[in-house]
Amino acid sequence: MTNWLPDLTLGSGPLYLRLADQIEHDIERGVLAPGAKLPPQRNLAFDIGVTIGTISRAYALVRERGLVSGEVGRGTYVLSAEPAGSETERSLAAPFGGTRDAVIEPGKLRLDSSAAPEIGQAAELERLTRAILRDRPDEIASYTRTLPPDWLTAGCAWLSHAGWTPRPESIVPTLGGHAGILAVMAAMTVPGDRIAFESLTYSHVARSGSVIGRRAVPVSIDAHGMIPDDLERVCAQQHPKVVFLVPSLHNPTLATMPEDRRQAVVDIARRHNVWLIEDNIYGALLDTPPIPLAALAPERTFHVGSLSKSVAAGVRGGWISCPPHQASRVLTAHKMITGGMPFLLAELAAQLVTSGAAETLRQRVRAEIGRREGHARRAFEGYDIASHPAAPFVWLKLPEPWLSSTFKNAASEDGVLIDDEDEFKVGQAETALHRVRISFSVPANTASLDGGLSVLRRLLDNPICGFDNYG
Numbered sequence: 001m002t003n004w005l006p007d008l009t010l011g012s013g014p015l016y017l018r019l020a021d022q023i024e025h026d027i028e029r030g031v032l033a034p035g036a037k038l039p040p041q042r043n044l045a046f047d048i049g050v051t052i053g054t055i056s057r058a059y060a061l062v063r064e065r066g067l068v069s070g071e072v073g074r075g076t077y078v079l080s081a082e083p084a085g086s087e088t089e090r091s092l093a094a095p096f097g098g099t100r101d102a103v104i105e106p107g108k109l110r111l112d113s114s115a116a117p118e119i120g121q122a123a124e125l126e127r128l129t130r131a132i133l134r135d136r137p138d139e140i141a142s143y144t145r146t147l148p149p150d151w152l153t154a155g156c157a158w159l160s161h162a163g164w165t166p167r168p169e170s171i172v173p174t175l176g177g178h179a180g181i182l183a184v185m186a187a188m189t190v191p192g193d194r195i196a197f198e199s200l201t202y203s204h205v206a207r208s209g210s211v212i213g214r215r216a217v218p219v220s221i222d223a224h225g226m227i228p229d230d231l232e233r234v235c236a237q238q239h240p241k242v243v244f245l246v247p248s249l250h251n252p253t254l255a256t257m258p259e260d261r262r263q264a265v266v267d268i269a270r271r272h273n274v275w276l277i278e279d280n281i282y283g284a285l286l287d288t289p290p291i292p293l294a295a296l297a298p299e300r301t302f303h304v305g306s307l308s309k310s311v312a313a314g315v316r317g318g319w320i321s322c323p324p325h326q327a328s329r330v331l332t333a334h335k336m337i338t339g340g341m342p343f344l345l346a347e348l349a350a351q352l353v354t355s356g357a358a359e360t361l362r363q364r365v366r367a368e369i370g371r372r373e374g375h376a377r378r379a380f381e382g383y384d385i386a387s388h389p390a391a392p393f394v395w396l397k398l399p400e401p402w403l404s405s406t407f408k409n410a411a412s413e414d415g416v417l418i419d420d421e422d423e424f425k426v427g428q429a430e431t432a433l434h435r436v437r438i439s440f441s442v443p444a445n446t447a448s449l450d451g452g453l454s455v456l457r458r459l460l461d462n463p464i465c466g467f468d469n470y471g
Helices: 015-029 041-048 052-064 087-093 121-135 137-141 149-159 177-188 203-211 228-238 259-271 327-338 343-354 357-379 404-413 446-461 463-467
Strands: 068-071 075-078 171-174 194-198 215-219 242-245 275-279 301-306 318-321 393-397 435-439
Touching: 015 052, 041 052, 052 068, 052 404, 121 137, 121 343, 121 357, 137 343, 149 171, 149 301, 149 318, 149 343, 171 177, 171 327, 171 343, 177 203, 177 242, 177 275, 177 301, 177 318, 177 327, 194 203, 194 228, 203 215, 215 228, 228 259, 242 259, 259 275, 343 357, 357 393, 357 446, 404 435, 404 446
Parallel strands: 194 215, 194 242, 242 275, 275 301
Antiparallel strands: 068 075, 171 318, 301 318, 393 435
């Protein structure tokens, strides 16, 4: 029913909300029957005299209400009233071939997540979980009050690389890397303290820090990561207590900091008595990782790793290697923030590592990422991209006239979710990079991935789309 028009004189409030309410009202009355196609967003925006952003927000809202679903290349359709999981809903929700792609927004392909790809982890996880449930029923039924030695041994093994191995007494098991990083920030700073970040980074950490009252300070970066001279300036002028950085396979630029710069960062941290948080979650995917900051400055570096990018994100397994005498402090902060480690997940993560299964899965994940990275490079041939065979995303420079935000919105309208540069900015930045991050580990198969990449390529090859008003 592409000729349907809403009556926006009814109701009150913002236009997008009135439009969403009108769609819901007409679905309930049967004016919009199950399977009916809503008008294309551009057409409806023109017909009723509003911006396409208004239409996009309204359509997104009725999707959240479970009333419609979108199909790439076909449009937005009214769902039936059948129970969730029905054949009708599944067919509408998975245009790229698999309901895994519709976790956040039905009908949209997720190229905005860099979790480890599915390579058959379930069989190994099932085997180990069954054994834990069988052999450790008392621990499963109760709270976890101690740290079994195997959990610490597993952390030492997983974090070790480039000739560096942490000591068991320095290890804190964590509920994933993010929780571990936040625990360090909470343990080593107080509300009002400043924390320095790369100007582009995993910004959810910076935002989480602001939630607990810490103040984020950006430090400039270049092709090799954080710039020491600017870190020196920030430390002298802003006096941060902690510096957070991703020195290996930086998110999103993919930079890996050379050893001489790592030493320069360490020297600055020592001069200004600053703690370092080294996020090595992507670094675990490198075949030959560089020396960690924790090896250069063990007295002040919190080295964080997890299984999320290299084994299985759903296990929520992570570890921190702490400077001497700081582990108990971080452990307490982690417990206060998360409520404590669930025994099942912590034991599963530990057994994955100590059994050798995690390493086997990591190698398979690396191979799958390398294969998909080849698909992404070929899809964007001729355009400026930063990529790495071990990284589950590319960092794409947009051609004129695209802006990062308008390209993201255009991709979303065409059924593909990506991250624009603002997703990684610690604060307001004067310089626009005109880049987007495109991840490729979540799609259920390469046919699904190639479909999404082709959508993005078509947008890049048709720059006139960049002039459209995506609101």
